[in-house]
Amino acid sequence: MHRGFALRWSQGTVAELLKGRHNSLGLLRLALASAVVVSHARILGYGGKEYLHSFSGGQTDLGKLSVYGFFVLSGILVTRSGMRLSLGRFLWHRALRIFPGFWVCLVVAAFAVAPLLYWRLHSTLDGFGGPHGPLDYLRVNWAVSTNQYDIAQVMTDARSAGLVHNTAFNGALWSLRYEFLCYLAVATLAVVGILTRARRAVLLLTAVLGWLVIRQASTDPFWAGPYDAHILPAFQLPPFGPVNPAFLVYLGFAFALGAVIELYKERVPVSDPLGIAALAVLLGSLHYGYLFTVGIPAFAYVLVWLAIRLPAACRRIGARHDYSYGIYIYGFLVQQTLALIGWTRWGMAAYLALTFAFTVLLAVASWHLVERPMMKLKDLRVGGRGRRTERGTGPDGAPAAGQDPTAGQDPVTGPAPVSGPRSAAEDHAYAASPRG
Secondary structure, three states, X not given: OOOOOOOOOOOEEHHHHOOOOOXXXXXXXXXXXXXXXXXXXXXXXXXXXXXOOOOOOOOOOHHHHHHXXXXXXXXXXXXXXXXXXXXXXXXXXXXXXXXXXXXXXXXXXXXXXXXXXXXXXXXXXXXXXXXXXXXXXXXXXXXXXXXXXXXXXXXXHHHHOOOOOOOOOOHHHHHHHHHHHHHHHHHHHHHOOHHHHOXXXXXXXXXXXHXXXXXXXXXXXXXXXXXXXXXXXXXEEOXXXXXXXXXXXXXXXXXXXXXXXXXXXXXXXXXXXXXXXXXXXXXXXXXXXXXXXXXXXXXXXXXXXXXXXXOHHHHHOOOOOOOHHHHHHHHHHHHHHHHHOOHHHHOHHHHHHHHHHHHHHHHHHHHHHHHHHHHOOOOOOOOOOOOOOEOOEOOOOOEOOOOOOOOOOOOXXXXXXXXXXXXXXOOOOOOOOOOO
């Protein structure tokens, strides 16, 4: 790999240069997760608009743009995983990556943070365990869903008292259901053989999603994407709860772009002029409109280009320890807690510094005590037989002839840290809506 950066018209293809762990995907995940936290600081701490909201004409903000970045990266890595793993093994890997950390985060919020904040507000724990309390919070949210945002009215009461600006305990968790639905889509495409034998169908699906995005943008170049649900009304999808078709289209489009890059990686060139041009298109669409039609596809290429072309030192960041998921799932919770106890009074710089200090501590604990130990179970087998679990591997688990020796490593997608809107039906929905 290249040690320094010198402008090159062509270096090769994504297939040649984005494989194994010799890339900066870990750094990009950390940067996207941190951008979500920074973006939320304005609205959760001070009730203002998030960064990039004004620059983008209300199309998006820094947090939401980071969400799209995560879905692109997930599209690449999860599609790669779906192509090489059996159905059961694929779903097992995905569940291990998402659920354990998510469940522990719910427990921390419900039984550690919520009672302390309830006591601070009411000087008693009487009534804490009633309806919509911690047990209900776990029961209705366990399936990577956010059907209950508050716990025992803590944030609702705090907002009435002017202490916080949003009534969700952890609104950043809302998009995990869409992330997991994308995983299920990949599983379906893999089991029917589309990923390996009919990849043009994925290209067609991406084109259909893109057409739906273009159709909406044709009437308003500054339309705020899925944050106004004009496509279809929301519907219930057990066990995930309410699903907004507009989110499926827009986030699914970003995920599908990543999948197409992975499936056609031998045809996607890595070029510095193309990367710079894509960055210019992204910035131009952010400011002048049509972000979702041309800016998000450009963003997808920018992320891949950066993953390959950033200096070699960047590849060590996040390569062994991926704290991005922990930063995502705990950042919102920490910011709400600090706001409720009044630590925003010291100003934005101090608020952000304290946010990252506590969030990183929780993310490190989540990775070393929960996420990484659970990921060690990814190759767990029941019984002594059936050692061949991955496509392209021999009976002993070694790569088959012609296979990338690093292909058996499970890609860690890291967040789907996400940013999102306030639902019209629920005042306690996620803080990042441009209309909120």
